[in-house]
Amino acid sequence: MRVWAVANQKGGVGKTTTSIALAGLLAEAGKRVVVVDLDPHGSMTSYFGQDPDTLEHSSFDLFLNKGVVPDGLPGQLLLPTSDKRISLLPSSTALATLERQSPGQSGLGLVIARSLAQLWQDFDYAIIDSPPLLGVLMVNALAASQQLAIPVQTEFLAVKGLERMVNTLAMINRSRKVPLPYTIVPTLFDRRTQASMSTLKLLRDSYPEHVWNAFIPVDTRLRDASRAGLTPSQFDHKSRGVLAYRALLKHLLTEQLVGQVA
Known part of the structure; x- marks a missing residue:
């Protein structure tokens, strides 16, 4: 199984849409x-x-x-989705209480890695949708992953959030045996606006080795897919957004192969 995380320390940048779009295309x-x-x-x-x-x-x-994951528990928690090849390990609002409970508890940072180890033979890919703040949950996502996608909305404030995310990743990598490779994914791009155009240029100038060379455009069909509870490719496999995510998936798979060779 390959484990990918989708994370950013800013909300509203397209993390969930990116996670589900990639999962749908893999399925x-x-x-x-x-x-x-x-x-x-x-x-x-x-x-x-x-x-x-x-x-x-x-x-x-x-x-x-x-920090201990009982045998069989991860599998018992899985729920079906609109696609028979995609299973959901769901969230609940109770996760928000973890930060209060975690001080003094060792081993909580590897809970998701240990959980996915129990599902290793059952799935080809795991995609983790991470919360938009640094804490025990994001640490779990990054610790469990072999590859990271960082969606960044093409507007100035989102770039400031990216700086925090890259700093967090540098901190996490100090405790990893192998640094976590990452791809910055420009999202919600609208070529009609100066903000999108200038932010995309700023991303490419600031992070030339990590920014994907394309972008995810603004596409109302992605919103319509979420309303229908379908993956974007199930809903409209020819939409602009889905075509962009296909290109992103191809890029990530290529990066995965490069990482395996390295």
Whole structure:
């Protein structure tokens, strides 16, 4: 199984859409995918028709045993989605309480890595949707992953959030045996606006080795897909947004191969 995280320390940049779009395209290619919602807001969980406020069991259950993950628990928590090849490890609002509980508890940073280890033979890919703040949940996402996508909305404030994310990644990499490779994904791009054009240029000038050479455009079909509870490629496989995500997936798979050779 390959594990990808989608993260940024700023909200509203397209993390959940990116996670689900990539999962849908991998499933379309015949891959078995588990999507992991680690955001207490539960956007991914809501996307697939589940209510993070009322779910009796969720990814929160994985953190209740002082860093130990009981055998079989991750599999028991999985829920079906609109695509038979995609399973959801849902979020709940209870995840927001973890930061208060975590001080003094060792081992909580590796809970998701240990959980995915139990699902290793059942899936080809895991995609983790991370919360937009640095804490035990983001640390879990980054610690479990082999590759990171950082969606960045093409507007100035989002670039400031990216600076924080890159600094966080540098801190996390100091405790990893192998640095986590990352790709910056410009999102919500609108070539009609000066803000989008100038921000895209700034990203490419500031992070030339890490910025994907294309972008995800503004596309109302992506919003329509979320309203329908379908992956973007299920909803409209020829939309501008889906075509862009296909190109992104191809790039990430190429980066994955390069990383494996290295």
